[in-house]
Amino acid sequence: MLDRDLMEKVLAEDFTLVTNNSVDFRGGGPGTLGGLHSKAEIHCGLVCLNAETGLDLDTQRALFAAALDIIERQALDLVNRALELFLLADGTLEYSIYELPAPGTAGIAGVYRARTSFQLYLDQIANGSL
Secondary structure, eight states: OOHHHHHHHHHHTTOOEEESOHHHHHBTSTTSBOSTGGGSSSOSOEEEEEETTOOOHHHHHHHHHHHHHHHHHTTOOOTTEEEEEEEOTTSEEEEEEEEOOOTTOOSOSOEEEEEEEOHHHHHHHHTTOO
8 A cells, every 4th residue: 555545544533643654754854844734734643663673573563552652641742743763773762742733834833852762662572461
């Protein structure tokens, strides 16, 4: 399925998209948006999973668990927002929450950035609790 076809389905069915194909859907990131989600007037959110060391299945599952944890802990409403997770090579997880503006708006409205340990999520994968 082409990205634009997937985007049509995501918008039509009010899905939040989780992807490791970040650039196509959010653009270059905060400050350089331009992907498919940033072109939508309203959307149910975007979750981007990224890692310096690559994204094997266990890493993707652990990043997804971390994303759900962040969303739950912050009672995060993802409408017209992105949650971007980036696993650094040293095991540190950085994440950002930012708005994806509607066409014609300038820049971004607020970026929240934080760091946390990723080992908890990898341990849960290893012991089968995820």
